[in-house]
Amino acid sequence: MIGKTAVDNSLSNSVEKKSAIETKPKRKVSIPKILIYTVLIVMAIVCFIPFLMMLVNATRSNEAILSGFTLLPGSAIVENYQTMMSYINIWAGFKNSLIISVLVTLLSGYFSALTAYGFAFYVFKGKNAMFVFMLVMMMVPGQLGLIGFYELCKNLGILDTYIPLIIPAAASPFVVFFLRQYILTTLHPSLIEAARIDGASEFKIFHTIAIPIMMPAIATMSIFTFIGSWNNYIMPLVVLFSPEKFTLPVLMGFLKGSQVAQNLGSMYLGIAISVVPIMVAFLFLSKYIVNSISAGSIKE
Amino acid sequence: MKNLNRYGYFFIAPFWLVFLVFSIYPVALTFYYSFTNYTGSGEAQLVGLANYKRLLTDTYFVEAFFNTWKIWGVNFALQMGLALILAMIFSDMRVKLKGIAFFRAIFYLPNLITISSVALLFGILLDWQHGSLNMMLMKVGIISDPINWLNEPTSAQLSISLILTWMWFGHSFIVVMAGVSGISKDYYEAALIDGANRWQTFSKITIPLLKPILLYIMITSLIGGLQLFDLPMLLTDGIGSPDGSLNTMVLYLYNQAFKYNNYGYAAAVAYGLFVITLIFSAFIFKGMYGKERKQPRQV
Amino acid sequence: MKRKLSIFLVSILLVGLFAGCSSDSKTSGNGKKDVDLRIWSFTDELKKPIKTFEEKNGVKVELTIVPIADYPTKLKPVLESGVGAPDVFTGEIAFLKQWVDAGYWENLSEKPYNADKLSDKYVPYVFDLGKDKDGDVRALSWQTTPGGIYYKRSIAKEVLGTDDPTQVGEMMSSMDKVFEVAEKMKSKGYSMFPDEGAIRWFTQGDNPQPWVNDKNELQLTEEKMEYMDYSKKLRDNQYTALAPEWSPSWFEGMDKPIKVKEGGKEKETQVFSYVLPTWGLHSVLKTNVKESVGDWAVTSGPSPYFWGGTWLGVYNKSDNKELAYKFVKMMTQDDEFLTSWSKETGDVLSYLPVTETIKDDFSDKFLGGQNNYQFFLDQSTKITPGIVTKYDQQLDTLYGNAVQQYVTGKKSKKEAIKEFYQKAQNAYPDIKVPKK
Structure with a gap:
């Protein structure tokens, strides 16, 4: 790491010298940098404000929320929590959501990598047709598939279980598409050839060579998959019946009282409880991914 | 060499x-419904091509088509530009x-907030009489x-585009x-040594090497964008x-299916949308790969 | 680094699997058996009654609340297939008509329920709405939801010279009279209504007709067309505070003056009245008003109307119909329960044996001691039964849309009506729409 940075620095220094000689406008590096940071921070604030509002609203009473937005926290957080817990056991929902989302993420990550690798590095009959067909299927709007999906689950006897929420993740066309695109740019076939000559089996090559190279892409997609599954509302709503199996977004529905007098404060608290852990995990995971990328590139 | x-x-x-089981079956069932007068419950009767005939002369579907393109197009240009x-x-x-990890996480935040909260928030910001935006401008x-932002067609569409950009x-x-x-650092180092400026590095190295990824973003954004639905539904009267x-x-499709119970017709709308997406995706593929179609890699 | 990541992932997987197994075994162990009755609804209002019911009968009831926007989506496939379905479920007025005809609810006119016998014990329009197209009772309701105009007594006294509900009601007994009052309000700097949408409940006028009649024809009555002009007049003459229903300013206007920006000027104005039904008092006004408690009263508008309401019935594939109907019975016919329910919540009941005994000594502090119960019961008898159709909610939205186009000056009256016809036809290809 250290060695690398030193090389970079010396490189960029030499370039700075060069550009100072060759290009006319002589700029100090720090001024555009400050400018860039300012812009980035303004953008960050714009992105953060609604999030903050959500957190603030979690501490405010229903009437206070209805009378408008503010960034000053209220004092109703304990009441909101009590109201919420009198309707739902949010921690049970948390556990259910976590189980589903983790399994979905793992399934989707592994099988998509498998499929993407299959599409990218083998030549077989019907390959292109199948790939195109997969892409084409992504274009049919899903809203109408719901009734058919329900019928299917009924016939398979898997209603009110997590199976219809988890297993379909093994077929995620978007992730397959992305991973295929990614591995085409990053993995050179000669690497596979070399491994074959060393006598490695096809699945071993996949597990020891392809997966590590795809890891940053898998991790990126995993974040999206996890969040998508975590926030998924309509599927668990339709498929699950037993309240003890409900996921977080479905439980949020319980909090909506009548149309007019909603328990807005507790809803925001519920949403905040469900979002903040993802946020934190994302912040850490995201850093981790960056590190693993640079770590990987040093070795080669 | 043995064939692997x-x-x-x-x-x-x-x-x-x-x-096959979980995606294609439901979608195929939808296709069947598009030839029926199914209402979402009870029995479905076959009506032949009636739904598709209606679709071809449906001015509201045409209107929806252009609206979707306008809203998505503006959003896509801005969003890709920024990214x-x-x-x-x-x-x-x-x-x-x-601090890339930090900014990456923060920029992603709007995507974490449930769409109904987003709609609520912007509904209040853009409110005609009491919205913060108007107060500030005044x-x-x-x-x-x-300005009654959500009451003028142009500004309403632009609002949705900007919210989408913010979210995505x-x-x-x-x-x-x-x-x-995923791009090897060697390329950049070589470029630095050759004295390439920022724009050259970006346009000559990054963009060409990113082509597969950019294609991915364009296709998925197109597919997602043409299925735009919850924001327009929540921000005004639905x-x-x-x-x-x-x-x-998709809002039109949704209303036909779930509000007016014309499930069969909605299925036909879904397939109309599907054909449209297909055509435009084909254009994108052609535009990106048309001239230099790569041979599939041999093993 | 990589090893750490994989250890991390594997441990998540293990935790996930472990948690998954444990939760599975738990649910399969004490799954469906220990619940005697399943009830689905879109609000939490049944929570308390269910508790009472559990204590009375020593049973366990499970209530599932689904937000109203997703309620039909969730319910439809379940009721169609009967898998995981509730024993009792409620229906809101917006989809009631569709559901009574869909055959999901048990026919209560048959034995052993014999609900027909109950007909004269209910407010007629409420009982009527629970019947299917063959006249069989499918669902019952405990409440009636007629509407009125809630207004501020202090403003009425200042501008109209009286705050007596009967006299104020007399001053607003027709649309023309409403405009006279509005003009007086404006001259003193008050706003008659929060926004022009408030008068939509009076569109029927003296001629209540269903949107779609027996011959499957769309009916846009003269009265409904006139409503367009009334709305425009409210807007053009600046009689309202431009605060749309359910918006923050709409809530704010109940208690304090709100700012209105119009024609390049900003003024502060107080809203005189809100058009709301029975439940508007408890779930809207009382929860939002702090300062003006006691300064309110309710009176009648130009024509009677009702807004909302919850019906409930027994699912016809339920395997516990007896207990299910027992619950329906408690909610709709139990004297003791209903008396305490209405005293506790202020809900106006549709079950006459109870209302007869409790209506006389009702008085609400919030309304300055007025007997709102008596008032709403009187209103509920004036409602014409049989004008509700399954098209109402969507056609109301489409028509409201057309009115809005006209009010904001985007379209002429003729164009707006033409567009309404087109959209109605597009939504419901089977109904006959006037060609104009």
């Missing part, structure tokens, strides 16, 4: 098994910005009378960065006000 290509089937088999500029800045070895003196530019940025991080300007294709 049959392994390809093993690799893709699990995917197809699950895909690429950010990627260019963060991947620039000369600037060496710190205080600064840019306008003297409040972080996502695109992350995907672009994932692609950038049937496309003002003056039908927020009537998008």
Whole structure:
């Protein structure tokens, strides 16, 4: 790491010298940098404000929320929590959501990598047709598939279980598409050839060579998959019946009282409880991914 | 050399098994419904091509088509522009910005907030009489009378585009960065040594190498964008006000199916939308790969 | 680094699997058996009654609340297939008509329920709405939801010279009279209504007709067309505070003056009245008003109307119909329960044996001691039964849309009506729409 940075620095220094000689406008590096940071921070604030509002609203009473937005926290957080817990056991929902989302993420990550690798590095009959067909299927709007999906689950006897929420993740066309695109740019076939000559089996090559190279892409997609599954509302709503199996977004529905007098404060608290852990995990995971990328590139 | 290509089937088999059962079956059922007068419950009667005939002469569907394109197009241009500029800045070895993990996470935040909260928030910000936006503009003196943003077709559509950009530019940025991080640093170092400037590095190295990823973003954004639905539904009255300007294709489909119970016709609308998406995706593929179609890699 | 990541992932997987197994075993162990009755609804209002019911009968009831926007989506496939379905479920007025005809609810006119016998014990329009197209009772309701105009007594006294509900009601007994009052309000700097949408409940006028009649024809009555002009007049003459229903300013206007920006000027105005039904008092006004408690009263508008309401019935594939109907019975016919329910919540009941005994000594502090119960019961008898159709909610939205186009000056009256016809036809290809 250290060695690398030193090389970079010396490189960029030499370039700075060069550009100072060759290009006319002589700029100090720090001024555009400050400018860039300012812009980035303004953008960050714009992105953060609604999030903050959500957190603030979690501490405010229903009437206070209805009378408008503010960034000053209220004092109703304990009441909101009590109201919420009198309707739902949010921690049970948390556990259910976590189980589903983790399994979905793992399934989707592994099988998509498998499929993407299959599409990218083998030549077989019907390959292109199948790939195109997969892409084409992504274009049919899903809203109408719901009734058919329900019928299917009924016939398979898997209603009110997590199976219809988890297993379909093994077929995620978007992730397959992305991973295929990614591995085409990053993995050179000669690497596979070399491994074959060393006598490695096809699945071993996949597990020891392809997966590590795809890891940053898998991790990126995993974040999206996890969040998508975590926030998924309509599927668990339709498929699950037993309240003890409900996921977080479905439980949020319980909090909506009548149309007019909603328990807005507790809803925001519920949403905040469900979002903040993802946020934190994302912040850490995201850093981790960056590190693993640079770590990987040093070795080669 | 023995033929290893049959392994390809093993690799893709699990995917197809699950895909066939859970995705294709429901979608095929929808296709069947598009030839019926199904109402979402009870028995369905076959009506032949009636739904498709109606679709071809449906002015509201045409209206929805253009609305969707306008809203998505503006959003896509802005979102990609932002994502690429950010990627260019963060991947620039000369600037060496710190805190990429932090900014990446923060920029992604709007995507984490449930869409109903987003709609609620912007509904309040854009409110005609009491919205913060109008109050600010009036205080600064840019306008003297409040603008009813969500009551004018153009500004309503533009509002949706901007909200979408706000929600999705972080996502695109992350995907672009994932692609950038897959590019070997050697290219950049070579470029630095050759004295390439920022723009040259970006346009001659980053963009061409990112082509597969950019294709991915374009296709998925197109597919997602043409299925735009919840924001327009939540931000005004749910049937496309003002003056039908927020009537998008999937909103139209949704209303036909779940509000008016014309399930069979909605299925036909779904397939109309499907054909449209297909055509435009084909154009994108052609545009990106048309001239230099790569041979499939041989093993 | 990589090893760490994989250890991390594997441990998540293990935790996930472990948690998954444990939760599975738990649910399969004490799954469906220990619940005697399943009830689905879209609000939490049944929570308390269910508790009472559990204590009375020593049973366990499970209530599932689904937000109203997703309620039909969730319910439809379940009721169609009967898998995981509730024993009792409620229906809101917006989809009631569709559901009574869909055959999901048990026919209560048959034995052993014999609900027909109950007909004269209910407010007629409420009982009527629970019947299917063959006249069989499918669902019952405990409440009636007629509407009125809630107004501020202090403003009425200042501008109209009286705050007596009967006299104020007399001053607003027709649309023309409403405009006279509005003009007086405006001259003193008050706003008659929060926004022009408030008068939509009076569109029927003296001629209540269903949107779609027996011959499947769309009916846009003269009265409904006139409503367009009334709305425009409210807007053009600046009689309202431009605060749309359910918006923050709409809530704010109940208690304090709100700012209105119009024609390049900003003024502060107080809203005189809100058009709301029975439940508007408890779930809207009382929860939002702090300062003006006691300064309110309710009176009648130009024509009677009702807004909302919850019906409930027994699912016809339920395997516990007896207990299910027992619950329906408690909610709709139990004297003791209903008396305490209405005293506790202020809900106006549709079950006459109870209302007869409690209506006389009702008085609400919030309304300055007025007997709102008596008032609403009187209103509920004036409602014409049989004008509700399954098209109402969507056609109301489409028509409201057309009115809005006209009010904001985007379209002429003729164009707006033409567009309404087109959209109605597009939504419901089977109904006959006037060609104009």
